[in-house]
Amino acid sequence: MQIIGSVLRSVIYSVRFRKYPKGNDNIMKLLKLVCIGVLGTAGFVPMAYAQKGGGAKKPTPVITTTVIKSEFADYIEALATTKSNESVVVTADESEKVTAVHFEDGQIVKKGDLLVTLDKTQEEAELRAAMALTAERRNAYNRAKGLSGNSALPKATLQTRLAELKQSQADTEAIKARLKNYEVRAPFDGVLGLREISVGTLVQPGDMITTIDDLSQIKVDFSVPSVFLTALKPNLPIVGYVEAFGDREFKGVIKTINTQIDPVTRTVRVRAILPNDDGVLKPGLLMSITLSKNQRQSLLIPEEALVKRSDKNFVFSVNEKDGALIAQQKEIQLGSRQPGVVEVLSGLNEGERIVSHGVSKIRNGSAVMIRAEENVDAPLKKLLEQNAQTSSNAGE
Known part of the structure; x- marks a missing residue:
């Protein structure tokens, strides 16, 4: 001036x-x-x-939330391909024409149900001849046995007749066993696939007739990094997701952990079993697998509340001072992260109020005005529900 x-x-x-x-x-x-x-x-x-x-600066409007303590866990994610509990290609053991087909595409069958009959005319004729020869040799043996008691027949002759009878009996049983190959039956309970043959088809051993799958439960094999090996154990709950079914959860448990680690990828193969009572899961689906480890009680905050500076993490705690609400910067130590949620190891207390939205507009000591308060942030709520479901699965 x-x-x-x-x-x-x-x-x-x-x-x-x-x-x-x-x-x-x-x-x-x-x-x-x-x-x-x-x-x-x-x-x-x-x-x-x-x-x-001249005039004081107006308080900055913010949204706050409360630090809560709840169930938390680390999650391991993997990709797997669904497999039938049991699955085989149904084939014939003999080279012969099909005389009858006893199933339809997609039919549910029981173990032992007849599926296909092959032409067995020649084998049945051979069986009748073998049975007639067996009866004849049995009579011859019985006559020789009666004569040998009076010493009228050498003992060697009796032994010969007995050997002939046993040979005939063996031939008969072999033909009966071979005849079973001319009737193709279901090896276990399951669902048949598409029919690949018709009446009159000449099938060769190994030719596909159809497929059969046991879909009562589904197997999933997936690989997990070996660093998580100590967290894996039989009956550990898992949750699977398939894109075709949206957010639907398919719950199961780990059945087997492979005894070997892959020396190239340093991963271990894990097999899990998922019930499939309604039969919606089919073999060959790509499934995203999630399993939890190290369940614990932790302090949780929304990820939006974090302020990162260099290699340190801060939040703004809201406290009342001289009748005004003041944002106080606090350094915190973080644990694990989940989508939208962060675990706090130290620096905050349960029930403390922090700024969840608007952190970029304030500084340490800034006056704030609470525009809204969130009891539980949406990502946090979803995670808590997931933890509760996982815990209930483990209890079952």
Whole structure:
């Protein structure tokens, strides 16, 4: 202000006491404009100063939440392909024509149900001949046995007749066993696939007739990094998701952990079993697997509440001071993370109120105004529900 006053006095002195030649009206006009500018500046500076220092800054509106303690766990995720509990390709053991088909596509069958009959005319004729020969040799043996009791027949002859009888009996049983190959039956309870043959088809051993799958439960094999090996154990609950079924959860348990670690990937293969009572799961689906480990009680906050500076993490705690709400910056130590949720190891207490939205607009010591308060953040609520479901599965 002193500088502005000095400039103004100099200008006024020049205008009043210095003489300018005639015709220099432009100089006079310029001096007048300078006076006006200086006076304007003199008026602006006090006004700006008054605006800057005059009135208190309004509190910054924020959204807050409360630090809670709840069940928390670390999660391991993997991808797996669904498999039937049991699955085989149904084939014939003999080379022969199909005489009858006893099933339809997709039919549910029981173990032992007849599926296909092959032409067995020749084998049945051989069986009748073998049975007739067996009966004949049995009679011959019985006659020889009766004669040998009177010493009328050498003992060697009796032994020969007995050997012939046993040979005939063995041949008969072999033909009966082979005849079973001409009737193709279901090896276990399951669902048949598509029929690949018709009546009159000449099938060869190994030719596909159909498939059968036991879908009462589904196997999933997946790989887990070996660093999690100590967390894996039989009957550990898992949850599977398939894109085709949206958010539907398929719950199961670990059945087996492989005895070997892959030396290249450093992973271990794990097999889990999932019930499939409604039969919606089919073999070959891509399934996302989630399993939990190290369940514990932890302090949880929304991820939006974090302020990261260098390698440190902070939150703003909201406390009342002199009738106003003040944001206080606090350094915290973090644990595990889940989508939208962070575990706090130290630096906060249960029930403490922190800023969850609006952290970029405030500083340490800023006055704040609570626009809204969240009891439980949406991602946190979803995680808590998931933890509760996982815990109930483990209890079952």
